[in-house]
Amino acid sequence: MVSVSVFGVGLMGTPIALTLTQSGFKVMGYNRTAAKLVELDSNGLAVTTDVSQAIAASDYLLLTLSDAKAIESVLLTDAREFTNKTIIQMGTIAPNESREIAKQIEQKGGSYLEAPVLGSIPQAKTGTLLVMAGGDASTFESCLPILKKLGEEPRLIGDVGSAAALKLALNQLIASLTAGFSLSLGLIKKEGVDLEQFMEILRDSALYAPTFDKKLQRMCDRQFADPNFPTKHLLKDTDLFLQASKAAGLNSEGLVGIREIIAQAVENNLAELDYSAIYNVITPE
Numbered sequence: 645m646v647s648v649s650v651f652g653v654g655l656m657g658t659p660i661a662l663t664l665t666q667s668g669f670k671v672m673g674y675n676r677t678a679a680k681l682v683e684l685d686s687n688g689l690a691v692t693t694d695v696s697q698a699i700a701a702s703d704y705l706l707l708t709l710s711d712a713k714a715i716e717s718v719l720l721t722d723a724r725e726f727t728n729k730t731i732i733q734m735g736t737i738a739p740n741e742s743r744e745i746a747k748q749i750e751q752k753g754g755s756y757l758e759a760p761v762l763g764s765i766p767q768a769k770t771g772t773l774l775v776m777a778g779g780d781a782s783t784f785e786s787c788l789p790i791l792k793k794l795g796e797e798p799r800l801i802g803d804v805g806s807a808a809a810l811k812l813a814l815n816q817l818i819a820s821l822t823a824g825f826s827l828s829l830g831l832i833k834k835e836g837v838d839l840e841q842f843m844e845i846l847r848d849s850a851l852y853a854p855t856f857d858k859k860l861q862r863m864c865d866r867q868f869a870d871p872n873f874p875t876k877h878l879l880k881d882t883d884l885f886l887q888a889s890k891a892a893g894l895n896s897e898g899l900v901g902i903r904e905i906i907a908q909a910v911e912n913n914l915a916e917l918d919y920s921a922i923y924n925v926i927t928p929e
């Protein structure tokens with residue numbers, strides 16, 4: 645039986661570990677904070693707070709840790725080695741961070757595939773994430789049986805770094821579309837324009853994006869609890885995009901302004917809430 649250790653069983657790691665277990669893989673969940681292991685433990689999965697044990701348990705090490713710093717502190721210390729191990733890195737990190745981690749994993753004898761995902765907890769539960777992979781074709785092929793249980797059509801984008809860049813390009817749109825919609829909705833509300841008429845015209849136009857309807861109710865009710873994707877991660881990803889776009893010589897001044905809005909939301913205690921809470925900063929009550 646193919647064995648997979650999932651590192652970082654937070655919002656995404658938990659449903660991913662459960663989906664892989666239901667798909668017939670032998671899964672172990674690792675987390676630094678033991679309290680987050682309870683759900684997997686009560687579902688009969690092996691769990692540990694010991695990194696070495698989680699590495700030893702499986703051939704495939706699937707990472708759903710917050711960021712590159714967390715990956716470095718968990719996996720890239722001197723003591724670790726990864727002979728015959730394949731690392732599948734699913735968190736959202738920068739292309740240069742992913743390339744650096746790949747280099748270190750390979751120096752320690754392992755194989756590395758970056759496999760960031762679009763979609764969130766519901767898609768992780770149903771195996772319908774959009775999985776983008778970066779790495780060599782043979783590592784991708786070897787990971788495919790695992791990836792196919794998480795997303796229907798995993799795609800190999802190119803070398804390590806290419807899928808990380810594609811993922812950041814998509815998440816930049818989450819920030820920009822949400823900020824843009826929040827601003828327009830704010831004007832509609834402040835001017836007392838009929839909301840349904842605004843939405844009907846928007847839905848009929850080329851400007852419409854499905855995320856607008858997904859977030860409309862939360863914004864109208866100012867209810868941002870129980871997030872799938874919290875504001876703090878949108879700030880992280882926007883910062884990663886800004887770093888990458890600066891290195892690429894792009895003018896990202898527009899996003900710099902949106903980044904400040906997201907940072908204000910984090911300062912205003914909205915960090916752990918759904919990212920559409922940036923509406924509260926853009927359209928104050």
Ligand SMILES: NC(=O)c1ccc[n+]([C@@H]2O[C@H](COP(=O)([O-])OP(=O)(O)OC[C@H]3O[C@@H](n4cnc5c(N)ncnc54)[C@H](OP(=O)(O)O)[C@@H]3O)[C@@H](O)[C@H]2O)c1
Nearest residue numbers: 652653654655656676677708709710714735736764872873
């Ligand atoms: N949520 C989404 O919808 C979504 C969608 C696509 C991609 N992603 C990306 O996937 C990754 C995970 O996201 P998530 O939403 O699952 O985040 P999360 O709920 O915040 O989980 C993050 C995990 O990383 C662990 N961690 C953080 N710093 C650590 C450190 N220094 N040492 C050891 N463990 C550490 C946390 O452990 P503790 O429990 O001990 O803090 C937790 O298990 C992120 O890169 C995110 O951007 C998220």
